[in-house]
Amino acid sequence: AFVEDFTPIPLEDTNLFKPIRVGDCMLRNRIVMPPLTRMRAHYPGNIPNRFWARKYYDQRSKSPGTMIITEGAFISPQAGGYDNAPGVWSSEQMTEWKSIFKKVHENGSYIWPQLWALGRAAYPEVLKRDGLRFDSASDGIYMDTEMESKAKNCKNLQHGLTKVEIKQYIKDYIHAAKNCMSSGADGIELHAANGYLINQFIDPISNKRKDEYGGSIENRARFILEIVDDLVQEVGSEHVGIRFSPYGTFGTMSGGENPTIMAQYCYIIGKLEERAQKGKRLAYIHLVEPRVTNPFLTEGQGAYSEGSNDFIYSIWKGNIIRAGNFALHPEIVEELVKDERTLIAYGRYFISNPDLVTRVAKGLPLNRYERDKFYVMSEEGYTDYPTYTEALSLGWSNA
Numbered sequence: 527a528f529v530e531d532f533t534p535i536p537l538e539d540t541n542l543f544k545p546i547r548v549g550d551c552m553l554r555n556r557i558v559m560p561p562l563t564r565m566r567a568h569y570p571g572n573i574p575n576r577f578w579a580r581k582y583y584d585q586r587s588k589s590p591g592t593m594i595i596t597e598g599a600f601i602s603p604q605a606g607g608y609d610n611a612p613g614v615w616s617s618e619q620m621t622e623w624k625s626i627f628k629k630v631h632e633n634g635s636y637i638w639p640q641l642w643a644l645g646r647a648a649y650p651e652v653l654k655r656d657g658l659r660f661d662s663a664s665d666g667i668y669m670d671t672e673m674e675s676k677a678k679n680c681k682n683l684q685h686g687l688t689k690v691e692i693k694q695y696i697k698d699y700i701h702a703a704k705n706c707m708s709s710g711a712d713g714i715e716l717h718a719a720n721g722y723l724i725n726q727f728i729d730p731i732s733n734k735r736k737d738e739y740g741g742s743i744e745n746r747a748r749f750i751l752e753i754v755d756d757l758v759q760e761v762g763s764e765h766v767g768i769r770f771s772p773y774g775t776f777g778t779m780s781g782g783e784n785p786t787i788m789a790q791y792c793y794i795i796g797k798l799e800e801r802a803q804k805g806k807r808l809a810y811i812h813l814v815e816p817r818v819t820n821p822f823l824t825e826g827q828g829a830y831s832e833g834s835n836d837f838i839y840s841i842w843k844g845n846i847i848r849a850g851n852f853a854l855h856p857e858i859v860e861e862l863v864k865d866e867r868t869l870i871a872y873g874r875y876f877i878s879n880p881d882l883v884t885r886v887a888k889g890l891p892l893n894r895y896e897r898d899k900f901y902v903m904s905e906e907g908y909t910d911y912p913t914y915t916e917a918l919s920l921g922w923s924n925a
């Protein structure tokens with residue numbers, strides 16, 4: 527069914543449909559499909575779904591010149607901990623990804639895998655089963671009591687990374703990025719948002735380290751900047767994007783309540799801009815808006831109204847992708863895209879509208895999404911959402 531009490535506005539005459547260059551990609555619109563975990567990968571092996579994944583990405587890349595960022599993909603087994611999320615560390619995984627990348631390129635669109643490491647958001651018993659650690663920035667600072675009891679029950683206590691292990695993670699990011707680029711990806715997105723491993727180093731709520739990776743704004747930025755520098759060295763800055771959620775509380779992060787947390791992001795983004803001004807500008811910075819502090823809450827719930835990401839525009843002078851409950855607010859999008867460097871990511875409604883780009887352009891009604899099918903091993907709720915014309919032939923009405 528279509529979303530009710532929503533008044534679409536056609537945006538095809540706004541900047542949202544003006545071309546923009548992101549890395550090597552000449553995009554024909556400024557709509558981005560952001561990383562959307564769907565939990566359809568095969569276990570064992572964390573392999574993208576051989577039967578459905580290519581069709582899912584094909585359906586959503588039909589509008590030529592559209593940028594897709596893949597669902598989060600683990601850089602290594604140690605970085606994982608969810609059985610049905612994909613990885614980008616093995617040849618079996620890359621075989622599937624190659625066919626997905628090829629299909630998206632046949633549609634004239636672009637695809638950037640998101641490199642993911644879970645840290646303390648992983649399931650400790652899953653890691654234990656595979657003889658792997660339960661990692662984070664610090665020992666024993668669990669994201670919640672449930673995770674703490676799971677870790678204690680399976681005797682896989684949360685472990686603060688040693689410096690040697692930090693260096694290994696950085697090598698794993700490089701290995702994963704090289705796999706993606708050699709398999710035909712247009713670039714990679716470094717996942718530094720939503721309470722996962724890198725975010726656990728950035729945020730003082732989870733990083734209580736006493737070494738050079740903790741204890742100050744500069745030290746908490748060290749891990750991410752070391753990863754960025756090695757990625758840029760390996761694949762080129764134009765092939766690297768990065769995602770932050772400055773106001774996010776998901777995964778028990780500080781969010782805007784901590785008055786010093788914006789200073790932390792100003793510093794990191796400032797260091798990225800310094801690098802950019804020395805010729806190493808990343809392809810983009812991707813921001814989760816304070817409109818969404820927790821992606822598992824429904825639209826409007828949990829919005830943080832005391833802050834905005836606008837400050838980042840005065841620091842970072844490159845492309846910025848903004849994500850956060852925009853599909854139902856075309857009037858806000860119209861305002862945000864008035865500059866020449868803002869792109870808009872539409873997450874949940876790209877799940878339920880394979881032809882979202884056309885619908886946003888023409889101001890067409892949107893298919894509702896089914897949250898209870900976001901993360902289940904079924905083709906239902908994955909590749910069975912109709913395009914607008916298919917929906918009309920199914921008798922769906924705007925009424």
Ligand SMILES: O=C1CCC=C1CO
Binds near residue numbers: 561563597598717719
């Ligand atoms: O960032 C998030 C929130 C839920 C899944 C992911 C991975 O991209």
